[in-house]
Structures are given as C-alpha cells and as structure tokens.
Amino acid sequence: MVNTESEITLLVDGAPRRLTVDNRVTLLDALRDRLGVTSPKKGCDHGQCGACTVLLDGRRVTTCLTFAVACDGAEVTTSAGLAVDGRLHPLHQAFLDHDGFQCGYCTPGQICSAAGVLDEARAGWPSAVTADVRTTPSLGEEEIRERMSGNLCRCGAYVNIVAAISEVAGKGEAGP
Incomplete structure (x- = not known):
C-alpha cells in the first residue's frame, strides 16, 4: 500500500504550522482549506491569473501550481x-x-508579486524588457508592467497598480 499523505511543516507569515496533507494537495488549498489562511485567492486554478501568489522562501510563486508537500x-x-x-x-x-x-x-x-518584483530588481535580475542585462534594472513603467504581467486584474486597475509600485520602488523600500 502506497502512503498518499505526508506530514509537513510550513512557516506561514512567521508562525510554524504543522499539518498532514494528501500528496496531491496544492499549497493554495492547504493554506486556505486546512490552515484558514485566506489572503491568497483561488482565481483560475491554472497559474494564469496570479491571484494566489505568495512569497515562498522569498520568491514569488503561484500556489495553485505548487504541491504542498514540496514546500515542507x-x-x-x-x-x-x-x-x-x-x-x-x-x-x-x-x-x-x-x-x-x-x-x-x-x-x-x-502585492506579493510586487514585493517579489522589488526584490528581483534590487538583486539585479533582468526581465524581457531590460535594456542592458549587465546593469541593475531601473523599475520604470515598462519594466514594472513586464514583471507584473503574470498578475491579472479584471477591474483594470493596472495604471494605479503600476503607480503604486513605482512609488515604492522610487523610495527604495524593500519587499518582505
């Protein structure tokens, strides 16, 4: 008989959380259904909308495509x-x-994706629109739009989202 469940420990928003999950459960479902953490939202459940984005060990991930057992x-x-x-x-x-x-x-x-964008740019990671990949990218409007392209907003608040991220980037304020 194959064991289909695993016991895992996650440090969620600074608090250690231990739980037993089916090996096929996504991190999104473990967070929302098992731990009651409702900040990440279930949107498309296919990794296309970004509503479920969190920072996993400081890097942004779509939790609907991430198995909880892989995050132990x-x-x-x-x-x-x-x-x-x-x-x-x-x-x-x-x-x-x-x-x-x-x-x-x-x-x-x-917001989680934006925090990841700020950290990535600060670390010097280029994007598809970075003009010179040998230099630290400047977070202008085009750069922010490219880096945030995995996060959709049905309401169309993109202009305001870019402005918000630009403000924080301009102040040099960090991610998490």
Whole structure:
C-alpha cells in the first residue's frame, strides 16, 4: 500500500504550522482549506491569473501550481504577512494611496508579486524588457508592467497598480 499523505511543516507569515496533507494537495488549498489562511485567492486554478501568489522562501510563486508537500520546511509569506506589528507594508499603503485595487480580489497576489518584483530588481535580475542585462534594472513603467504581467486584474486597475509600485520602488523600500 502506497502512503498518499505526508506530514509537513510550513512557516506561514512567521508562525510554524504543522499539518498532514494528501500528496496531491496544492499549497493554495492547504493554506486556505486546512490552515484558514485566506489572503491568497483561488482565481483560475491554472497559474494564469496570479491571484494566489505568495512569497515562498522569498520568491514569488503561484500556489495553485505548487504541491504542498514540496514546500515542507519552507517559509510562506502572504500579503497579510507583509504587515509588521500591525503596520501596513509600504506596498499596502501605496496601493491604498493610488487606488491600486477596485474589487480587491487580486490585490493580495498583486502585492506579493510586487514585493517579489522589488526584490528581483534590487538583486539585479533582468526581465524581457531590460535594456542592458549587465546593469541593475531601473523599475520604470515598462519594466514594472513586464514583471507584473503574470498578475491579472479584471477591474483594470493596472495604471494605479503600476503607480503604486513605482512609488515604492522610487523610495527604495524593500519587499518582505
């Protein structure tokens, strides 16, 4: 008989969480259904919309395409986990200031992805539109749009989302 369940430990928004999951369960379903962490949203369930984006060991991932068992021992940071001691993360505040959301459904994934974008650019990772891959990319509008292209907003708040990320990037404020 094959064992179809595994016991895993995740560090979710700073808190260790231990659970037993079916080996086929996605990280999204483990977070939402088993741990009650509702910040990542189930949108397309095919990795196409980005609503389920979190930071996994500091890198952005779509949780609907990630098996929970593959994350044993990993640190999971959701949009809610970016806040520190009840204070909004600079991206949270910028999204509020620039009205970077309308219905808000995609916002947690957008914010996690934006935090990843800031870290990637700071680390010097180029994108498809980076003019000179030998230099640290500048997060202008085109660069932000390219890097955020995996996160969809049905309401069309893209102009405001880009403005929010631009503001935080311009201040040199970090991701998580």
